[in-house]
Amino acid sequence: MQVVVAKEILKVNDTIAKENMEVFDRNGVYGINVLGSPGSGKTTLLEKLFVELDGKIRPGVIEGDLETSRDAERIDKLGVPVVQINTGGGCHLEANMVQQAITSLDLSALNTVFVENVGNLVCTSGYMLGERLRFVVLSTTEGDDKVSKYPPMFQRTQAMVINKVDLLEFTDFSVERAIEDARKLNPDIEVFTISARTGEGIPELAKWIVGKVQAWQGEAS
C-alpha cells in the first residue's frame, strides 16, 4: 500500500515536473536544482555565484525551506528575482510547489532559474522539479563518508560541489576519497572544490554553469 501510493505520488510529480520543464523551455529558461544537507552552504554559494555571473546570465531563484524567508531575503539583496516556498513540515520540494512559484517570476526576463531545495541529503533527490541540471553541495565539515552513506543523491546529480575547502585542515575530509566514492556511484559526475566563504573555486563553477546554459540555448535555438 505504502509503495503503491509513493509510486503514484512520484508519477504525478514527474508529470508536473515535465510541465514545468515545458514552461521553462517556452521561456528560454534553464532550470538548475541545487541540493545538499542543511548548512552545506547552498545560499552562500548562490550569493557568490550571482556576483561572479553578473552580466553573464539572467538568473532567478526559487528558495525552498520549511519555514522563514531568510534565504530569499539574502538573494533579494543582490537584486536577483526570488520566490520563497515554505513547505511547512515538508522535507523536500515537489514539482507542484515549483509550478506555483514559477507564476510569481517574470520568466521572460530570465534565462536561468536556480531552485534551492530544502536542506536534505536524502528525500530531495527523489523529486524532479523541471530542471535540466542538478548539483549537490557537500561541505568538508560533513565528512567524506557522506558520499557512500547517502548514495542516491550522488547517483542522481551531474556535479558534486565540495564546499568549505578553507576548513579542510580542521577536518578529516579527504577530497580524493570523496571523489573516488562519488565516481564509483556515478562515473560521469563533475567535481568542483570551492569555498563559498573565500570565493575559491567559484569562477570555475560559474564558467561550467554558463557553459551548460549556453550549450542548451544552442541546442534549443
Next chain:
Amino acid sequence: MQVVVAKEILKVNDTIAKENMEVFDRNGVYGINVLGSPGSGKTTLLEKLFVELDGKIRPGVIEGDLETSRDAERIDKLGVPVVQINTGGGCHLEANMVQQAITSLDLSALNTVFVENVGNLVCTSGYMLGERLRFVVLSTTEGDDKVSKYPPMFQRTQAMVINKVDLLEFTDFSVERAIEDARKLNPDIEVFTISARTGEGIPELAKWIVGKVQAWQGEAS
C-alpha cells in the same frame, strides 16, 4: 489520500514505538534517539560519550544509515554492542526497523540504548521509535539559522547539543542566537555546547545523560 495514508503510517508507527518502549521497560533499558543533519557529528559524539561514560552506564547502539555499516564499525571498536540498520533509500528510522534491530541486542546486559538516526534535520523528528529521550546535534558549521528554518526538530527534542564549537571562530554561528531561537520554539529545551573532536563539554552532557537514566531507573523501581 496522501494525508490519510501518512496518518495511517504514523499511527502504526506509534503503536510499534509503544511496543518497543515496553520491551525496553521490561529489560530496564532507557532508549535515547540521537538526531541531526548529515555530518553534524553524531557518531563522533557517541564515541566520546562512551569513553566518558565507561563504567557509569551499560550502553548499546542501534545505527541507522541508508547504506554502509561504517558507523557501526566505529562503535564496535569501542566494545559497545551495536546493530546497524540500512534503510535502503529511507530517510529516517521507523519503529518497526528498531523493533527488528532490538532482537539482535542482548538487552539484559544493557541499561541504555542509543539509536543514532539517519542524518536528516526534517523527517526523523516525526517518528517515535520507543525512546524516552531525544536530543538533536547541531554543528556550528551548519549555521545558527537552522533552528528557525527547521522548527519541528527543535520542538520535538529535549536537548540541543551544539557541536563543533572548536570551529566557532571560522563561522558566523552565534550560540546566543541559536539558543534564543530554540527557546522560542521549545522553552524547556536543554542546551549543551561541545566539541566532539576536542572533548570540550562532553563531561557535562554525559553527566546529564546519566542523571536522566538514573532518574528513570528510580521511578521505574
